Amino acid sequence: MGKVFAFHGGIHPPENKKQSTRQPIGRVPLPRMLYVPLQQHIGMAASPLVEVGEKVLKGQLIAEPVGRISAALHAPTSGTIRSIGPHPVPHASGLDSDCICIETDGEERWAEHQGLGDYTQLERSQVIEHIRQCGIAGMGGAGFPTDVKLHLGDDHIVNTLIINAAECEPYITADDMLMRERAEEILGGIRVLNYLLKPSHIMIGIEDNKAHAIHTLEKVLKGCELNLDIRVVPTKYPSGGERQLIKLLTDIEVPSGKIPADIGIVCQNVGTMSAVYRAVHKGEPLISRVVTVTGDAVAQPQNFDTLIGTPFADLLDAAHVYENKLYRLVMGGPMMGVTVEHDQIPVIKTTNCIIAASQDEMPPAQQEQPCIRCGMCEQVCPAELLPQQLYWFAKGKEFDKAKHHNLFDCIECGACAYVCPSSIPLVQYYRFAKSEIRTEEAEQRKADHARQRFEARQARLEREKEEKEARRKARAEEAAKAQKARKTPEAEATAQAPDLASLKTAAAVARTKLKKAQKALDAARESGEGDISELEAAVATAQANADKAQQALEQADTAAAKPAAAEVDTKQLKTAAAVARTKLKKAQKALDAARESGEVDLATLEADVNTAQAAADKAQQALEQAQAGAAPAGDADVKQLKTAAAVARTKLKKARDALKNAESKGLDGLDKLRATVEALETKADAADKAYQNAEKAAGGSAPGEPKAAPVDMKALKQQVSIMRTKLKKAEAALEGLEGEERTQAEQALQELRQRHEEADKAFKAAEQAQIDAAAAKGVDLKQLKIDAAMARAAVTKLERSLSKTEEADARASLESELVAAKRKADALNETLKQHEPA
Amino acid sequence: MTTVISAILILFGLAVVFGIILGYASVRFRVEGNPIVDQIDGLLPQTQCGQCGYPGCRPYAEAIANGDAINKCPPGGQSTIEALADLLDVEAIPLDDEHGQEQAKMVAYIREDECIGCTKCIQACPVDAILGAAKQMHTVITDECTGCDLCVEPCPVDCIDMIPVETTIANWKWPSPTESPSLIATDRGRGQVQQQEAV
Missing domain, CATH: 1.20.190 (Delta-Endotoxin; domain 1)
Structure with a gap:
């Protein structure tokens, strides 16, 4: 056993795990209806492949993944698709979302499926693709598609694989029971990941309150060829948090905003290992999981191997719920889970626990009291944040400041709220602030997108305008050219015309001058005054000018x-x-x-x-x-x-x-x-x-x-x-x-x-x-006459049809035809007239 | 006397040196356009709705940079006003009702069997979020719609509705925890009375 380190903070809530570990993993009677939500995790919803009324077999692919972060869905059992539409889903919002509703036929007929056999002979990408096709997703927390994590080996150096078996949250025993009963499967899954990620070291982190599970694992791992350690960590909430467990086992902190793979570590849940084993060795897709049903309101708290899509009501029935005692139905653990209002909500790939709590067990939240700045929240925060500061910022809606105080490093474990003497629902404040910031960011992205589109549109309109202008100009030029071309016969004249005109004007001016000069000369002569010789010279000059012009x-x-x-x-x-x-x-x-x-x-x-x-x-x-x-x-x-x-x-x-x-x-x-x-x-x-x-x-x-x-x-x-x-x-x-x-x-x-x-x-x-x-x-006059008559008839015919037609296009063509016909008729008539004897 | 002259000369020399440095810097590090306009434009919601009285968000950003009021953007609402106040270091003022009220995010919806395919709304849409062609049914690309309602007015058959954006799991927000109005425990009673009055 290697050394175990410690993380900051943490709490020790009552474990309440014993109730549900008394019984082995049970089976829920096959529910009449199964509701398989299309979206069970972050990323894109899967796209349905089946239609309403279609018969499906157990393990048949019913929805395919869309995009990179998305998981395939399979029919949990054989039956008929009854509907694909909104149904309450396990989500904090309590909203409906699209689900594939399957009416079970009780036959549990499997679709054809088979494992990969000796996967070590296959390409790694092939194995990962098989896992993707089997719809394996993280079964611990967010339900992140496993194949995405397995591809991390492509661009990251993974030297440590950590199997998360801590299961730190009270009440939940699903992983505990899985390890007790299916340790072999878990080891099989670890072997597959060892092949895929090639880590130098594998660690299983498990809390010391699961003695039975630790024992079973040790037994199974005896003589195992892998470089694998079981690291027993002290029971402290939230040691099962990914970052906390990494800190516990390796004393390395995952930097803020980075993923564990950036420091060479990949974390996987034990439940996921079991699912990977089943997928690779048996070809079974992820269609069931172990769910803990516990709480004071159920008579037999127990773990159940449950089909995905089973409504909570069926699980509660299987655990013999006391309807009158049931006060709150909690999905997930008491620390991080959410209260749900509807018992038709189905089990999904991440549902690890259902707590049917009595009123004594989970009383209504106390009235929020003012913060007394005791600082206890800071002491228990596993992420080493300042919960009090974040609370003030969230309350004052100063989200920017909250962000600067690393709000997004909060894992919402609820330790701060648990210790708060003023019963302040701190986690809710953080969730509120986080979703406000996310919404704002989404809006900002949308605004940027809208701006891009707007600018693109403006640019396009501008371009179209310019093109239009250019076309108009081109047309004008063309027209001018055509006009010029038409004028070419007179081109010389046009070229000469202005010249001629100016010359003419010049000549006229010269003449007028000459006349004036002459008049002046005449006047001078008549009156006998002035310098006649000078005037005569002027006249001569004018004459010369006029002659030149x-x-x-x-x-x-x-x-x-x-x-x-x-x-x-x-x-x-x-x-x-x-x-x-x-x-x-x-x-x-x-x-x-x-x-x-x-x-x-x-x-x-x-x-x-x-x-x-x-x-x-x-x-x-x-x-x-x-x-x-x-x-x-x-x-x-x-x-x-x-x-x-x-x-x-x-x-x-x-x-x-x-x-x-x-x-x-x-x-x-x-x-x-x-x-x-x-x-x-x-x-x-x-x-x-x-x-x-x-x-x-x-x-x-x-x-x-x-x-x-x-x-x-x-x-x-x-x-x-x-x-x-x-x-x-x-x-x-x-x-x-x-x-x-x-x-x-x-x-x-x-x-x-x-x-x-x-x-x-x-x-x-x-x-x-x-x-x-x-x-x-030898023109035949008769023939000519006939031709002329026919031409005239054609003209009248065309005229008639022209008067009947209204469409501009047809009219234009008819008119041009008519003109041609008229010309022909005229020509023929003329010829006829010429040749007819006068 | 010499000290005075030398001091003057030194100061003059410094002034010349710094003048040259500043002159060079103003040429070398010249900023094209007004950068504050970009920042303001980045805060505006880009609905291009024109409710502010300017033909789009950027013109309004320019107007704000030139001293116009920051409370003329109903789609942005109070949060945008606050962000602008923060950026420009002015006081956040309430939204000017003259330009409209802040309302829930809307998205245009074309009642498709009533659409006559006139393309008028397509021409009106500032972000090209309406798809269609002449005499073909039009439809709104919901993801691209900014809810500016500029397409409603030109529709000759009034077949465009502005409907509030549906809350789905994807866009659902955690609600704010019910806040205690009291700051200290002894205030609780009074706070509750106030709350009731408010209700």
Whole structure:
């Protein structure tokens, strides 16, 4: 026998163990109902594997462990699952919790099970897994799953295994009786742990009040190969506390906040050893345990081998309870146990004792008296705490301070309350403070979690917002790009446009300046005042500036006209030409007015007219070039050409009129006007030619390009009818005229007639060409007609269905279909019209 | 005279040296943000309910750091006020009723057969504790719910209830032992009378 040390404090309450050791371990008659709570310990509740109504066999797995710290549950006997739901459970709260309720069938039929045989041949992890599957949990205190403790050997050096057989609490004799009757099983369990943890030293700590048990153990251990000591410790409560027992046997204190494994020690209860032995050697899961039923209110205090899930009522019946004497039903020992109100509460893996106490035995707690600071609690505290301080802190709800005074090292043994002369329920204060602190911590954790989630959500919303913004931007960019792409044909023009505009503005400004300077010069000349030479110099400078600006503008214009010729950008050119013409007209009008009034400044005006003429010519030329460039390209805009030709002719006519006027009036500058008329004539001819060329080209390509042809035909027809109307009008007007005017009008009429004939001829020629082309191509008119009719029918059909449909998506697709169909029908109709004999 | 000058010079030199050290320290050991805000935020219950009048717990923490009252948090209750008073070294004052009363921990519950799947409550939940999709039934992840009741208001069919958190074995707390009102034995009688009056 090795040396035994001592721990601080401790008390010696009346043992009351003799009552229940008189009888051997008995058996409880099979209860009708068993209630197996899903959670019997700290950690996660097990998850049920069975369903209501299912038949189960003894030892069958009915709930599997969830997570690391959790234990499997097995059917304690064969029977039927009646319900899985709330039932009173052995807990201080008196609350209900989920239990699997099994109605027993009395057959006690075992499920197939077998031990591991020679476990030393197996991997340690396999043995531990087997123990886990058998649902072995600590049977002494908190019911900590044993397999977790057995894994401690993986990351800790375990040099000492302590088997806790102290059973220090009064009344309880379950371990005592187990050692007396099943010492072999306990030794078997110790051998398994020896294999699993490989400790250098094994100690069994047992109190000296269990002489019988010590004797039996010694007998069994004789000749044992293990390095095993039985250490008999003096009877003192709470020597069975894990830390206290370690202190007793090794004189080592487990540091606060650490577990024994941190100092190389593992503690196991004797009851657990027996369960491990049964699991490993016989394959029996933990479905029963020894429970002490004692107290003054039972006739036969005794230990019972009880199935897990047996209601207390059945145990009390087995021990012949005196109902009238029963005052308090205590689960566990008198020091650490809790009073329960319900006798249907079932036995669980940690239930070691039930005390049916009479009123004399456990009178109601005395009225709490004020603390007198006697300090007795401090003297008995096995954890060497300051119970009085903790009491004040708990009472004042200064939980932080209580925590700093190592409240969590309190093992709630109740020694302090036992010795308190003021009957202060100290342990209750500590339990209250502990659960308050735990709740606060849980709330703090939850708050932190909520904050994390909140921040994550905020971040997500922010991110989504940004993404949305980015998408919007991307879309805008895309749209801008698309727009640009659409504008690419005019890209050059767009690039040039601002340039042109600014150039134009510059030119206009220069011109205005020039005009002003000239005006000033004129004024000066008229009045004969000021420095005329200076003014003249200014005018010259302004003139030079204006010329430069104009040149730049013209250059830019030509540059713009070049790509325009390729891309048919005639609009701008046309505008330019029109502007030039308007200017020319104005200039001419001014010239005419001047001539009529007989003013001297004719020369200047004429120069103006010439400049304007030149500009107009240039613009016109550019336009013609562009048109000429466009015409051979096959994109002949005949209409435009025609308009140009018409405009040229009108101009010519006007110029001629002006010339005639001038001639009749005999004014100066006739030569110039004549030259203008001539130039205009040339231009009109050129325009006409260009037009005819384009027309010819269009006519020639008509058979090949039916799309271009109808437009051409229409335009031609229109042209002819316009000519006709004009002709009529002219004829009507002719009638009301006399003399010279009449001859003039007649001349114009003649001209018109000629042009009408020309247009008519052109139209007829085009028509003939088309008919020829159609004939050449062999277009079947009938077929064409049928096709056109079918296309029209398709259009009407689509229209009808469109009016019936309401869904936007379908509508959109229908509409696009309709547009396509209409286009097809139109094209067919047009072709038909072309080919139909007029 | 020389002593006076030397003293002045020494003091000036010391001032320069310490000034440099302090200046370096203020750059080297610079603390980003206000650390007190984090501490206050850590004490607040993080329900993000906005009962204090600020859009979440952190804004309120910032407001407290800038001198706002510490008694505007009903979900935190008196214990939070006390913790804040402790931290900020101010007097603990009772909860401001204007912002609501301290009540038992609540958790949102969606009556699922009445839910129309509008997702409005999902958008309102500050901690993403409601699961669901458009036109699908929604449900509350009870473990994540902070009981802020922000989801109750937006529900168009009023199918969200705030129910008190159920006491189970897992969250059960040991009750406080019935406290003796008396401090010394002779006070007992008076104390009991007071207790009865209180009842």
